[in-house]
Amino acid sequence: MAKNKIPDLPGKTVERLSQYRRVLYNSIEEGKTNIYSHELAKMMNLTPVQVRRDLMLIGYSGSQSKGYVIKDLIALIGQIIDSEEGEKIAVVGMGNLGRAITSYFTGKREKLSIAAVFDNDPQKTDRIISGVPCHHVNQLKEVIQKENIQIAVLTVAPEATHNVAKMLLDAEIKGILNYTSVPLTVPENVHLEEYDIVTSLEKLAFLVKK
Amino acid sequence: MAKNKIPDLPGKTVERLSQYRRVLYNSIEEGKTNIYSHELAKMMNLTPVQVRRDLMLIGYSGSQSKGYVIKDLIALIGQIIDSEEGEKIAVVGMGNLGRAITSYFTGKREKLSIAAVFDNDPQKTDRIISGVPCHHVNQLKEVIQKENIQIAVLTVAPEATHNVAKMLLDAEIKGILNYTSVPLTVPENVHLEEYDIVTSLEKLAFLVKK
């Protein structure tokens, strides 16, 4: 592994770093330049110690009097979690969810962009959707390799999940974010995240009934 | 607390129980009646020990020869995570995401239903969307209390988040699933879950670049 400047961070810390950056952008907009661990913690429903521990892990130091310098912290988080050249993303399945995600995400991050989307419905393909070209799914491998896309978001109809996943692996995708309710299994050199709103709601329902 | 039949389960176990049930439904459809821990584990990318541990926590016993009886297990998971009378949900913000979620979720679970949705755009209110009545947000408290809705999904425009959250708390909501990128803080008797696709994608990008 060539780049070894990246510390070996706990997964939870990586998620929080992304969230820290999000709220820090808001703070900048409000005109703040510095922030204390307890302020950041409050905004994220965490403890100040948790915040300091995370920042310690990425090697960032603040000052006791002024706290952390927001723009430096944002920059450092970027160095840690962004890739320098940027990372391209594909969304496969331009139904309700795929379109919602594409229109929401587009332009949100400098180093992460949705470079192509796919569907198998000719009504949707060969046009621009939310500023992104929509290709027919049978061009998936070609486009992914040409554009050097490494990450895919799966929002196809459930019954198409396994087929499309196979195509993605064949195109040597490196990470998949699976929103279909069909669980996937991938080789261990491919990173997989899954999310289902049903799980979140059932968890909430469980907590509420207690 | 009246109901004390509910074991005090780890949050992670609750999430997995919801997912077990989801894949078990699929297995039933494929004609299976019994399942071994290693099969369930494989489908969910877990270890068999993890599966057995979770089932132990809810007090379910299988047989060494036949494994677990799928329909019994589904029923028991239901007893644990579902509320008997069912739980009603509101979705606030009928934009792209709110509509995608509503159409996806409706009819998916017996004990969890989206009973009302809200928006502030007169073009969207006072009609049926994906089978659910859409009210103007200024009727939020009234409808939530009349329908006895305890859980809300927040998918409004970011700038409306705090206002709407305040209204939900005022209507004595018990759980909020927040999809806006604006972090919320709620009283501790209210349960809060947050999810943002940007976090998932940034985490994936981090893992991919390593």
Place this chain on the structure above:
DNA sequence: TGGAAGTTGATATTTTTTTCACAATGATAA
């Protein structure tokens, strides 16, 4: 009949994640 294979259930252990506790620092003001 006996033993090999494969499974569950549970205790023990390890790993990961969070929290505690406090020394060190620097700013403030008496």
Place this chain on the structure above:
DNA sequence: TTATCATTGTGAAAAAAATATCAACTTCCA
């Protein structure tokens, strides 16, 4: 100058989560 205060950074402890290990049970088959 010196005491006070709020803050950071971090080793140590605790809590939570995952994994290892293995006895006990069932089935099957030689």
